[in-house]
Amino acid sequence: MSHETISQSISVVHPITLSHGKNAEVWDTDGKRYIDFVGGIGVLNLGHCHPRIVAAIQQQATRLTHYAFNAAGHEPYLELMNRLAQFVPVSYPLSGMLTNSGAEAAENALKIARGATGKTAIIAFDGGFHGRTLATLNLNGKVAPYKQRVGVLPGPVYHLPYPSRDTGVSSEQALQALARLFSVEIDVNDVAAFIFEPVQGEAGFLAMEPDFAKALRSFCDQHGILIIVDEIQSGFGRTGQRFAFPRLGIEPDLLLLAKSIAGGMPLGAVVGRKALVDNLPKGGLGGTYSGNPMACAAALATLDEMSDANLSTWGERQEAALVSRFERWQASKLSPYLGRLTGTGAMRGIELLKADGTPATEQLAQLLAAARSAGLLLMPSGSARHIIRLLAPLTIEPEVFEEGLDILERCLAELG
Incomplete structure (x- = not known):
């Protein structure tokens, strides 16, 4: 579908056209499935098309x-x-x-x-x-x-x-x-x-x-x-x-x-x-x-x-999975560009830095494209677009979250 009628002043991170979604997964008009770590930029804490x-x-x-x-x-x-x-x-x-x-x-x-x-x-x-x-x-x-x-x-x-x-x-x-x-x-x-x-x-x-x-x-x-x-x-x-x-x-x-x-x-x-x-x-x-x-x-x-019990369970589960995985990445020196884990609770970002400590903006752009190709949607942030903003639905199934982290891990390891 043509984008000719859309203002070119609107910046679109991912050059795909989505068709439908379910909780933490979306599909484009070609039928390709993606794990969604963008969540409509923080709008979908309860996922896509929550039945209730x-x-x-x-x-x-x-x-x-x-x-x-x-x-x-x-x-x-x-x-x-x-x-x-x-x-x-x-x-x-x-x-x-x-x-x-x-x-x-x-x-x-x-x-x-x-x-x-x-x-x-x-x-x-x-x-x-x-x-x-x-x-x-x-x-x-x-x-x-x-x-x-x-x-x-x-x-x-x-x-x-x-x-x-x-x-x-x-x-x-x-x-x-x-x-x-x-x-x-x-x-x-x-x-x-x-x-x-x-x-x-x-x-x-x-x-x-x-x-x-x-x-x-x-x-x-x-x-x-x-x-x-x-x-x-x-x-x-x-x-x-x-x-x-x-x-x-x-x-x-x-x-x-x-x-x-x-x-x-x-x-x-x-x-x-x-x-x-x-x-x-x-x-x-x-x-x-x-x-x-x-x-x-x-x-x-x-x-x-959004009961307190639900929010606590979802948040603690997502935070624990992410922090554990990030610490493993750090210990194994997964990528020379891996910086800090920012944020608090389940609201986390992953910083990419060059060897001299400057923002790895180009590498994050490469990561976004590689992850998308592998079936994971990510959102950039930071003063130099060098921080991955992780906004997976709180309701994401644990196995789907781990699958998304697996893709992110492979793409980080392959960053050149």
């Missing part, structure tokens, strides 16, 4: 396919928001709104933060990714390709180094950068919010240092600044628990949700402290398709599957 989610969508399609919540409420939206208020592990009364995507959730969080604080400046972090809309572009801690040739971006936005064992930036160094920022660049009283991912996705699964997060929480409480935590990729079980922020020992003021919230249906949310989320005038939040009934039905079925 498919049934919920089918049933809802016979009842109500759409209604704009701004015009009249509907049961799936109301029920989902009540369920999310119970599912998000915070100690305060929570409310929020549903959106069509993660970027839309981030945009609305910026509006909420401005309305609640009367301030406009936002502090984000190097390597962060929060979307491709105009406002979220400026939050991203990376220029190419997202900020190129789009002109002046909405602001003001400032960036700090991201403290993580995976970046080599310590909590102390990040706090020093924060002190410099408020000494040299901007008055602390002009800042509405900090925004960060507890585990950065696009950057290659880099986990924030808990000590920094706790210090930042104290700093923000002292100065009346909000914390927006972006769990669009790390949420809904990706690390082996509901969300990644509890490992930091803090609670966010606003939380961004999307990706695996609804088994592949387009849905996102911004939720948080009720007084904050309720601060804008009537009509200040909303959207025609936001909280579509069928997407809400899929999300409700998703939450039914």
